Each structure stands twice: as structure tokens, then as C-alpha cells.
Amino acid sequence: MKKLFKNGKVLDIIAKQVKEADILVEDGMIAAVGKDLDVPKNIKTVDLKGMTVLPGLFNCHVHITSEPDPRKDKPKSDAALTIQAMNNLALHLSSGVTYIRDVGSANFIDIELRDAVASGQIQGPDMQVSGRCICMTGGHGWATGRQADGPDECRKAAREMLRAGADWIKVMATGGVMTKGVEPGAEQLTTAEMAAIVEEAHKKGALTCTHAQGNTGIKNALAAGIDCIEHGIYLDDEAIDTMLKQGSWLVPTLCAPHFILKYGIAGGVPEYAVRKTEIVHDHHFASFQKAYKAGVKCACGTDAGTPYNPHNGTPNELVLMVKSGLTPMEAIETATINSARLMGVEKSLGSIEVGKKAHFAIFRKDPTEDIDNITVCQMTVKNGEIVYKK
């Protein structure tokens, strides 16, 4: 089936240019991009009336079963969590997001959702998932994570996640803000424990990412060969050098500390989380700026599901990246082609090019001119189908 998306301003993220163009889609794939395309008469046409077409956005750090309103965050049944997660998938689509990576959900619900989206049973962004995070006993994320101690048990835990169908293994190298009684700066899983997990993941072609905030924990994770650092609050020159040498990725999740401080205790965020965020907030932003400037590969993720960090909030991360000194084009690059590279899907997604899947995020005004324009999505297209319209 052929379809024409006409009269758009189309972003070529590789050339970093916006040009007036039509996009011809055939069977969900981009067949041609340009003006005066040779198209069949009576072809199904969507008139974009000068709106700007970006590649579908990526959010590489979400918790799809998590509730961002701390006042509603209470223990729930798996059925309730699944319903909530399906609503969250729709929220991602409504903000132009067509690809997410879940880095820690309850009871393998993320794995079921990924498969249901892939088979067309339900609508949602494409997904890569990690099942339950692996943490030390009593460590960050223990309430929903798989607690494991010692290299042998960590190896077993990694094998369990791979057996369940995880694409990524998520581990906890340090404490964090949202778990009571642990500190962001303190290291948790040891280098030997993480190395056993990395070895198991890589043997099966899966990748690894770690919640890592304190400096020693970040270095432990890098020494273990972790592929992607999440948050990376206390990166120093030595850690950045190692990341550059090893080709490690950073997903900064600037939204997480931003919204905890914005809404604070008055908004129902636990006092311990606000106190810890007050300490780490400025370091977090400075660390991202330093790593980006040094050339560390960065992808977009929000930590959606943490307090007041909603599942339709991916554009907020781009706004915060621009506040941190990136150009709008650079911020869009992190959330499209760079994130596609982190997910290993850059051959089929992440840019609007012939031969790639027709995943688009469409905006009334051009986000490359003013990043605030990205906060209101007009239309989301996935595999050539309109899956959201404002």
C-alpha cells in the first residue's frame, strides 16, 4: 500500500537540514523523499500543510509500569500495572515517541508488552526491555528488582533475565535517589559481580546498562565492561576518558532531578528523595555538559515514571539538553539517530531516509528553530500509519 505525506518540512538529521519535501511510503517503509515525486494517481494522501516532520523520537530510559504521580503511587496488582503501562504506551505515542527502552519494570510486564506491540496485538512504541533490574540485597531498586549477591548469583540472575527474554540487562552500580536508605554516591554491585553479568549478556548478544551515579560506582561499572551508563552524575575526566576509549554510552535523564526539585515535598515527593536530589542536581547537569563536550556518545532518556516525570514527557529532556548548551539540532540528534545507534536499529530507524521504516513525529512549528516547539506533537506515524493525531 502506497501513501503520500505531502507539503511537509522534512528534517534530514544526517545532513542537519530541514527541507520542503513530500514523503512516499510503501508498505510502511520510506520509498522516496523529495519534491515532485512520481506518484500514482488517487494515492492516499496526508496533507501536512507546512508542518515539520522529524524521525520518530526515542526514549531510552523509561519505567513503563511506574506511576509518576507520587500521590497515586501505591502497591498494585499485575493487572492494574499492565493497564497503567498500556496507558503509558499511548502517552509515549502522543508525544512523538515511536521507540522506547524499558530499564526496569515489575514482574516482566515489559517483556509481554514488547511482544504484544511487535505482534500488533496492542498499539505502542517499539520496545527493547530489560525485565527486572539486578541489584544487591537491599540495594537501589530492590523492591521490584532481582536481588543478587556475589558473582555466581549475579550470573544466575542475568541468565534468568535472558531466559525471560530481556534485550538488555540493567544493573545497579550505585545507590540512588528514589530508594529509601541508600545514597547516590555509594557503590553497590562490585566490579566482579557486574563483570559476570556483562559476560552472560554479551555471550547471548544482549547489552548491559547500569544505574550509576557516584564516581567510584561508575568506574567499577566501566571496569566491568558495561555498555551504557544511566544518569552518570559524578563523571570525572578519568571516567570520561574510559568511556571514550571503550565507546560507552551515556543516557543522562536530566528530567529526573529536574522534576523532583520542581514539585518537591509539597507535591508529595518523599522527603528523602528531595534531600538527595538537592545534593546531586547541579552535579548531574554539569556532568552531562562535560561528557557531551568531550564527545561521549549520548542518547535520550527521561527516567519516565519517576516523580512528575510523565510518559508523554520525552520532549522535556530535549528542552533541558538545550538549556544545558546543546543546539536544538544536537538535542534532536540525541533523541533520534544517536538513540537508534544505542538500540542497534540505526539501519532501519532514527532518520528519514529511503529504505527506513516510516516512523515520524510531526509538529506544527519547527523544533530545530525553537526547541519548545517539540513539546506539542500534532501527529505520530508508525510504519506509515497515523497512530496519534492531536
Ligand SMILES: [Zn+2]
Ligand atoms: Zn530509571
